[in-house]
Each structure stands twice: as structure tokens, then as C-alpha cells.
Amino acid sequence: MNRFGLTIAVPRGALLGGSLDALDRASIDTSEIRSNDRKLLFADVGVVTMRPSDVPTYVEAGAADVGITGKDVLMEYPERQIFELADLNFGECQIVVASEDGPDKAEAALLRLGVMRIATKYPRIAAEYFEQSGRQAEIVTVNGSVELAPLTGLADAIVDLTATGITLQENGLVVREVIATVTARLVANRVAHRLKAVAIEEFASLISAEPNAQATKA
Amino acid sequence: MSARIPSGTRDVLPEERAELRRIEAALLGVFSDSGYGEVSTPTVEYQETLQRAGATATPVSYRVLGEPGEELALRSDMTVPIARVASSRYRDAEMPLRFCYVALAYRAVTPHRGQPREFLQAGVELIGAEVISGCAETLTVLCRAIEASGLKDFYVGVGDSALYPSLLASCGVDPDASETVLKELGDRDYVGIDRELRALDIAVDQIDLLTKVPRMRGAEVLSGSLDPALDSAVSSIRDLVGSLEPDVAARMIPDLGRFPRMGYYSGVVFEVYDPRLGEPIASGGYYADLLGRFGMPVGGVGFAIDVDLLHAALAGEERGETGR
Numbered sequence: 304m305n306r307f308g309l310t311i312a313v314p315r316g317a318l319l320g321g322s323l324d325a326l327d328r329a330s331i332d333t334s335e336i337r338s339n340d341r342k343l344l345f346a347d348v349g350v351v352t353m354r355p356s357d358v359p360t361y362v363e364a365g366a367a368d369v370g371i372t373g374k375d376v377l378m379e380y381p382e383r384q385i386f387e388l389a390d391l392n393f394g395e396c397q398i399v400v401a402s403e404d405g406p407d408k409a410e411a412a413l414l415r416l417g418v419m420r421i422a423t424k425y426p427r428i429a430a431e432y433f434e435q436s437g438r439q440a441e442i443v444t445v446n447g448s449v450e451l452a453p454l455t456g457l458a459d460a461i462v463d464l465t466a467t468g469i470t471l472q473e474n475g476l477v478v479r480e481v482i483a484t485v486t487a488r489l490v491a492n493r494v495a496h497r498l499k500a501v502a503i504e505e506f507a508s509l510i511s512a513e514p515n516a517q518a519t520k521a
Numbered sequence: 522m523s524a525r526i527p528s529g530t531r532d533v534l535p536e537e538r539a540e541l542r543r544i545e546a547a548l549l550g551v552f553s554d555s556g557y558g559e560v561s562t563p564t565v566e567y568q569e570t571l572q573r574a575g576a577t578a579t580p581v582s583y584r585v586l587g588e589p590g591e592e593l594a595l596r597s598d599m600t601v602p603i604a605r606v607a608s609s610r611y612r613d614a615e616m617p618l619r620f621c622y623v624a625l626a627y628r629a630v631t632p633h634r635g636q637p638r639e640f641l642q643a644g645v646e647l648i649g650a651e652v653i654s655g656c657a658e659t660l661t662v663l664c665r666a667i668e669a670s671g672l673k674d675f676y677v678g679v680g681d682s683a684l685y686p687s688l689l690a691s692c693g694v695d696p697d698a699s700e701t702v703l704k705e706l707g708d709r710d711y712v713g714i715d716r717e718l719r720a721l722d723i724a725v726d727q728i729d730l731l732t733k734v735p736r737m738r739g740a741e742v743l744s745g746s747l748d749p750a751l752d753s754a755v756s757s758i759r760d761l762v763g764s765l766e767p768d769v770a771a772r773m774i775p776d777l778g779r780f781p782r783m784g785y786y787s788g789v790v791f792e793v794y795d796p797r798l799g800e801p802i803a804s805g806g807y808y809a810d811l812l813g814r815f816g817m818p819v820g821g822v823g824f825a826i827d828v829d830l831l832h833a834a835l836a837g838e839e840r841g842e843t844g845r
Contacts, residue, residue, distance in 0.1 A: 365799020382631055384800070386709035488712065494794045494801065496709075497678045497774050500739040 312370030422452030529638035582629035608815035616649030680779025735778030
């Protein structure tokens, strides 16, 4: 266990590096996590690693006291009863609507058919966004390689997360609309937030410190 | 093929039922010794009656078709039915009134997430008592009842749902802007709170104060010296904790950021935490206006213990799990 006495849920994938850098700022030894990408539980340092979308589940249930995950995940699962403590200012991405380059097929579908088909890993965010803007969208949930959907005719457009836009570009897609800009967030279990208040506040202030604010912007 | 039951409901078999019965008996014993009389009310009521608690109260989730023309619903808690009983049967009685119950209540859930739609609550309502002494009495009964069930390690978060709204008003934040900040506070989205506060056209030191207060929690909140604007705002929590017996007071965790999103609570609010469980096992608070909606203009204070969660907490303590 770490000196804070907190079990920390850490996301694997794109947010892992930034999350471990943040843990380093709190003087938590991350060397074993960095060197072992198969092990999931690091009891010595109180860290559990998992998919970003599982972080709210573990934290809500109290299986982890605090966790790091993307704001996109928090937006997709608003019913999770967890507290959002801090913006960690790394892992900046945009949730966008994208479709094939050239005339926008989604717009054409909306005009001619009154409805467009949207493929996404974020059915809640997508449905709410189009509902708010008064457009009919049929949401097709896929679990990966969302870019494939418009290329194969499964959907007219996609709603997906993009950091650099390179994957979109390589698949001949262009961004049509930006739904939100998201970053990594620190979340806490609501019971731990009260019962481990001192430890959580100290941990939060240490990992939120931004020695490399410039790097984040770049 | 065996017949199924709806997600979020369950059958209780003899072994578990016997354990639940022991817990119920322990809780009811303390309620009764403290002068609370047990009541039962109908599981179904007129929808209109339950909705009198207001739009922000726990929504009525299950509507029942009665005889032609009847719109019935399953109760979502026992506080509203007891307010109805008090206002119709005890209107001229001497105050305060003390009622207790063990009853099933019903709430909508997200399917297949293990949340119960039907759950067993044990609780009390103290009607027509003065705020601080009434809250002190129910908090004491709450702690004694949970102790009697056998649970040793638990804490009570105490907040005041009027604290932050009045602090916003005293900083000159207009009602619309306050509403936006309070929505973020209800979600406990601190990033959202900070964002909304920074957008306000008020002095920097006021923004600092408003940013700091929702994060203030723990026993030391009341012991340290406080900003003068805050000092009077925390008086209800301080007076309340100060009036408790020492062993009960020791369980209290002041929480200045507590702002229940829903409910009829209008002042002191509390929640019981077990270090082994990720969710509160009991909750309650003071309601000023609920009985008024039934034509009886007195306040009340009460709590409900989730008996199944208390059972889970006891099982965890018995297994010797350490509070993570």
C-alpha cells in the first residue's frame, strides 16, 4: 500500500503514461507498473490498472478509493455516483463528429432521409448531442475501430475521440463538429471522500501539480 | 423452465431472513426504547399524495392501475406516508410526535447493475421538534440503533443543505448563477464548481471562499478558525455536534459540501458511512416544508437505514475485513 492508504485505479491505454507521471509527483513508485504491462494489481503501491471505462465502476463500488479516467468516460456514464475532484490537465482530446472527406454524407442523409446513422463507442454522448441540436440520429454502438464504419457503409458518420486527428486522416475522415474537449480527471469514491478526507486532499494536490504545463499545451 | 423475477428484486430465504429479523429486532428495540411508536402504512397510495412531496423529492417510480379512475403508486420512502398520517390523524396532538417503521419501499434503478428496486428500510420520523434538539435526538437514536445491530465501525457525515446556497447569496451571486453552481455541487463535480465560480463577477477572495468550502470536511473543519462569513454559516452543524454525547459526537464527520440533489431536506442532512462499503448505509435530515404540503405547518427530522446494506456491513465486519 502507498503512504496515502488509498487504492488507486489507473487507466491503461492512452492515459497510462500521464497517469503514472502524476503518481510520480506524489512519490508513488511506478517503476514496476511501467515495466510490466500484463500484471493488473500492484498491491505494494496500492495501484490497480484497468480499462479507462472501468475506472468509474471500481471507484463507485469502493473497490478503489480514487481513480484517474477521461472526462469522456465520465460523460458517457453520468449515472455513476462518484465525485470528480480535479482536472489533471493531460491527455487532452476532442470528442468529434467525423465523416468521409468530400460532401458530408451525414448531412445529405439528414436532408433526404430525415435521419443519419452514427457509429460510436459513446452512444450516450452521441445521442444526447444530436438530440440537443434537434437532429434525428440512429446510433450504432461499436466497440473498436470506429473509423471503419463510414468506409463500409455501416454509418454515415462517427462520434469518436481524437487527440491528433491522424487516425481519422489516414482513414479519409474529416472532423465536422467538435462536441467537447476532454482531459484526464481525478475521481473519488463518495465514502472514501469523507472517511479518508486528509489523504485524498493531499494526494489530489500533489498529483494535480503541473510541473510540465508547457508540455501539455504542445 | 423456471419463472423469473424482475431485475432488482429478490427472494429472501430462511437463513438470510433470520439474520435480517435479528437486525430489525435490534433496531426496533432502540426505536421503541427511545419513545418511537411503530406504524405501518399502505404499500400503494394515491399517486397525487406521494407527489405532494414536490418535484425534487424521490420520484415515484412505479405506478399501479387501480379500479377505473384510480391512479395509484408504490411508495418510494416512508417519510411521505408518515407525513400524511401525522397530518390526517395527529393534527391536534401534542408535539413532538415520534414514529418508527420497518418497511419496503420502491425506486427505479438502472437495470442489471445490482441496484434494488425494492428495498427494506428501518427508520424514524420526529415531527414538530425544534431543529437542533430534534436532529441531536434522531442522530443519537440512529447511532444507538446501528450499535445495537452489532456494527462497531461507522461514521456519520453531517452537512447543512442550506449552507452553500446562503453563502452564495451572501457573496452576492444572483439566483440563476447560484442554480448553475449548485447543480455542479449536487453532482460533486469540483471541476464544474470551479469553472462556474470563475465565471462569476464577484471579488477574488469570495471566489476563493466559495471554492474552498465544498471541499471542507472532516472533524477538523469545526476546530480550526474559520472565515467570518463561514463561521456563522456552520453554526447549525457546530451547535448540533456540540450538543451530542461525546461518543456519538465522535462519529460525526462535518461535511460542508453536502448538498443533496433531490429530496425535501431543507437544513441539516446526514449519511452513515461504513469504511468497508462504497455507499452510505443510512441517510436522513431535517425537512421544514414537507408537512406543510399536507396542511400541517411543522418541521420534522428523520432517517432511514437500508437494512440490506447494514446487513452487508455487519457481514464485512464479521469477516474481519479492514476498512480499506
